[in-house]
Amino acid sequence: xxxxxxxxxxxxxxxxxxxxxxxxxxxxxxxxxxxxxxxxxxxxxxxxxxxxxxxxxxxxxxxxxxxxxxxxxxxxxxxxxxxxxxxxxxxxxxxxxxxxxxxxxxxxxxxxxxxxxxxxxxxxxxxxxxxxxxxxxxxxxxxx
Numbered sequence: 001x002x003x004x005x006x007x008x009x010x011x012x013x014x015x016x017x018x019x020x021x022x023x024x025x026x027x028x029x030x031x032x033x034x035x036x037x038x039x040x041x042x043x044x045x046x047x048x049x050x051x052x053x054x055x056x057x058x059x060x061x062x063x064x065x066x067x068x069x070x071x072x073x074x075x076x077x078x079x080x081x082x083x084x085x086x087x088x089x090x091x092x093x094x095x096x097x098x099x100x101x102x103x104x105x106x107x108x109x110x111x112x113x114x115x116x117x118x119x120x121x122x123x124x125x126x127x128x129x130x131x132x133x134x135x136x137x138x139x140x141x142x143x144x
Contacts, residue, residue, distance in 0.1 A: 015085065015103050023089040023101045030068070034075045034089050038105065045075045 015021050021036040033046040045053045045064045052066035053075070060079045065072070074092040079085075085105030091098040 015087075015105050017105075021087050021089070021103050023103070025091045025099055025101070027071075027091075027093070027098070032073065032075070032091060034064075034077075034091075036077055036087060036089070038085065043077060045073075047073075 015038060017038045020038045021034075023034040023036075025032040025034075030048055031046075033049075035042075035044045035046075037043070041056045041058045043053075043055055043057055043062060043064060044051060045066060047066065047068055052073075053064035055062070055064065057077070060082075061077065063074055063076045065074045067073070071093050072095075076088075076090040076092065078088045078090070080088050080102070081104070086102065087104070088100055088102050090100040
């Protein structure tokens with residue numbers, strides 16, 4: 001399935017938590033594959049099926065760099081929408097943008113409407129609970 005965003009760029013919305021995000025870039029005879037886990041934050045980049053870079057990232061942006069025999073590559077991951085799980089994967093060769101591919105979670109995994117509201121309310125309660133616990137700890141340690 002494909003959706004279109006405001007830029008009229010096709011977005012593959014078939015990602016699930018089991019398989020994660022899988023991007024493939026063709027560079028002449030070479031294939032660069034990028035993988036991002038939808039659960040654990042693990043990111044991997046393969047050059048002709050050889051693992052070139054790997055890390056875990058829980059931020060909204062991350063970058064993995066590697067060197068082939070001819071070029072220096074960078075693969076950038078950017079979470080464009082946390083509620084739909086839209087992830088942009090950009091390939092850069094020697095500092096020049098080559099291509100950006102976009103994927104999002106399948107509709108059944110996206111936070112829309114009621115689930116988004118419940119998510120935001122639960123995060124508010126969680127943040128409030130942490131704040132109250134921190135204030136209570138502060139007064140217990142330093143007195144009233």
